[in-house]
Each structure stands twice: as C-alpha cells, then as structure tokens.
Amino acid sequence: EIVMTQSPATLSMSPGERATLSCRASQSVSSNLAWYQQKPGQAPGLLIYGASTRATGIPARFSGSGSGTEFTLTISSLQSEDFAVYYCQQYNNWPPGTFGQGTKVEIK
C-alpha cells in the first residue's frame, strides 16, 4: 500500500498570503493524485485531479503541481473561505486509494 505523507500538519497564514502545501508518496504515483478541501463540519470536496487539473468551479488561485513522489498544492492568495483541511489522495495503485493525513490551513 502506498503511504502518503503531507506537510506541514498545520499552516498558520494570514488572508492574502500564498500557501504551499506538500504531499509525498512512498513510491511513484505518476500524476495520479487528487487534492480535496474539507471545511469544518462538512464533507471533503474535490479541488484538483491528475495532479494539476482543477475540478469544475474551483477558482484559479488553487493550483497543483508535481509528479512521481512529490506534489504541491498552492493557494496564491488566501481568502477567508480557504481556511480548511486539505487532503491528498493517490489513485495510481488502486485499490486502495490512499489519503494523506491532511494539512490544516488556519488563520494566523
């Protein structure tokens, strides 16, 4: 089973700042990686798939990059609604699709 490791666990940021979240796979997952956003008390929602393709309706301030074992989610200018927990998920070696433990983006 592929292990996904996200860093940092918590990111303390101010609105308007640029946020960079990392996700590392224990072995190559090619570009078969998705990012999800989960706000408190809500279900996760798809942000990015294929490592860099934004899902329908996702603002352009969200961007994904990387391939192989190293991936990055960048939020170019944090808005109030972006403070949430973000999860990466690999689906290259499926089943199972494995998730990272999450990165919480909190208001500084």
Next chain:
Amino acid sequence: QVQVQESGPGLVKPSETLSLTCTVSGYSISSGYYWGWIRQPPGYGLEWLGSIYYSGNTYYNPSLKSRVTLSVDTSKNQFSLKLSSVTAADTAVYYCAREAYSSGGYYMDVWGKGTTVTVSS
C-alpha cells in the same frame, strides 16, 4: 446536478453489522461510474472502504475486505454498505461518493454530506 445522500442507523452495538445506504439523484447509477464509501473517525483522516459498479463488480480495501460488503440496487438508484463485527474503532463519519476514473484508478468527484455512526452498547 449529481447528488448522493447517506442514510442509516446512527448507533450500532459492538459485534453487530453496520448498514448504510446511499441514494443517488440527478444521475442514473446504471449509466456508469464506480460508487464508493469512505469513512473518517473523529479527529482523524480519510479511509477508503470500497467501491461498486452498477453491474455489481466490487473493489474493497484489503485492510477491511473480510468485513465489508457492498451491493447495488439500480431500480432504486442506490448502493449500500455492510460492515460486520463492528467495534468502537469503527465509529466514524461515513461518506458515500461517486468515483471518477483516471489512468487506472479512481478519485471522488461527488461526495455526500456524511452520516455519523457510533458503535456503542
């Protein structure tokens, strides 16, 4: 607009079987896609449990395979989860989701709001 909604008991006794149903609206299950279940224990991350196709083909997480059973009812546009021999460790929010295919695997593009299941006597 595709929507999925979980339903089922919120409390299950230890050693019993947890049963949940997911109702799909805005899309016919028989038209394609895999349909899956994911859970999230309180304060923890996400764990994929398994997926089912309208034909009945299933994939399960190996860590839970012996306890998980998925089924589908195309006439009701629903799919279901059964998890046997539950313990307190199975207490979680359970989500159903639509799974989209890409390059050999699946990611979740539509999620339900989730339902909380507590295992307690």
